[in-house]
Amino acid sequence: MQRIKVIVIDDSAVVRQVNRETLERQADIEVIAVCPDPLVAFEKMQQQWPDVIVTDIEMPRMDGLAFLRRIMAERPTPVVVCSSLTDSAAATTVQALAAGALAIITKPKLRVRQFLLDSGNDLVAAVRAAARADMARVRHDASRPRQPAGPRHVERIAAPAHDLGTRQPSAVALPETTEKVIAIGTSTGGTQALETVLTALPRTTAGIVVVQHMPETFTSMLAYRLNELCAMEVREARDGDRVLPGRVLIAPGGRHMMLQRNGAQYGVLVTDGPPVNRHKPSVDVLFRSVARAAGGNALGIIMTGMGDDGARGIREMREARAQTIAEHESTCVVFGMPKAAIDLGGVGKIVPLDHIAQEIVAYGR
Known part of the structure; x- marks a missing residue:
């Protein structure tokens, strides 16, 4: 078994020690160096290049964002950001995701050691997911428009007869509204994928609800950034928000989001609860609620991400007569979530990332 080689970079000795101990307990992971800042890391990396880099963003001598951009320009490598939960750190971390980082692990200002010990499984999962990422699919320069990377055709998958032809789902919404809604779920590599899709949509697009696996604080910063780039209004969802044409609601980190219908109108319920598929927010929670509330008036889209959430x-959305799309493997940073959805029979079309916006516009017509 070839082990995943990791470098840990953080100006905190405590963080370096705990992260190293956490990772080295795994048989498939090897920490080849721990460094107090990016300049020391560069020296170590010239001797042995890592498979994955775990780095803070706010560091002395060279900030993590500049370090990340240099890495992506010289030798694109999977990066997991270990960031504090402050607003400033969250804003910088969202920039790091736009520049090519793949995942976020959070750390508080106080009781750091115990927090990192408690969340060690999250770090291990993030490193393993990053090691599987296809860096050729990651946009390394956030200012450069993404070029189509996948096939221009759309793969259509026939619905299994035992799923759709003979069984009527018990939770299909009553046909009292023709209002359409679009639900999107994504994880690793998803912030760039969302940017690619949402920036290509006109303001007249049907209302969109999104789950992107991210910690609390970071989803609001992601929504703010996308709102600056998109014709549609993008914001972090609040309990009771209406789902309207021209509006994108992103589930807040640390909370589940569900679609509800009141007559001919859709809204969202933002609520607490246990993680589902290890995630909160969970794509499955959102999609199941969309199947119940919107039925055949919905479009479900699952994009790049690790695992099988969604x-x-x-x-369930497809069984409720919704249209469903998975991102094509050729454009996924990590093909885990789309593949799981395809294998389970929940996908009607497989579409490369750069054509998903076209599918959404066509659906709206």
Whole structure:
């Protein structure tokens, strides 16, 4: 078994020690160096290049964002950001995701050691997911428009007869409204994928609800950034928000989001609860609620990400007569979530990332 080689970079000795101990307990991970800042890391990396870099963003001598951009320009490498939960750190971390970082691990200002010990499984999962990422699919320069990377055709998948032809789902919404809604779920590599899709949509697009796996604080910064780039209004969802044409609601980190219908109108319920598929917010929670509330008036889209969150939910959407799309493997940073959805029979079309916006516009017509 070839082990995943990791470098840990953080100006905190405590963080370096705990992260190293956490990772080295795994048989498939090897920490080849721990460094107090990016300049020391560059020296170590010239001797042995890592498979994954775990780095803070706010550091002395050279900030993590500048370090990340240099890495992506010289030798694109999977990066997991270990960031504090402050607003300033969250804003910088969202910039790091736009520049090519793949995942976020959070750390508080106080009781750092215990927090990192408690969240060690999250760090390990993030490193393993990053190691599987296809860096050729990651946009390394956030200012450069993304070029189509996948096939221009759309793969259509026939619905299994035992799923759709003979069984009527018990939770299909009553046909009292023709209002359409679009639900999107994504994870690793998803911030760039969302940017690619949402920036290509006109303001007249049907209302969109999104789950992107991110910690609390970071989703609001992501929504703010996308709102600056998109014709549609993009914001972090609040409990009771209406789902309207021209509006994108992103589930807040640390909370689940569900679609509800009141007559001919859709709104969202933002609520607490246990993680589902290890995630909160969970794509499955959103998709299942969309199947119940919107039925055949919905479009479900599952994009790049590790694991299988959303696979069962999008299957329920398809069984409720919704249209469903998975991102094509050729454009996914990590093909885990779309593949799981396809394998489970929940996907009607497989579409490369650069054509998903076209599918959304066509659906709106």
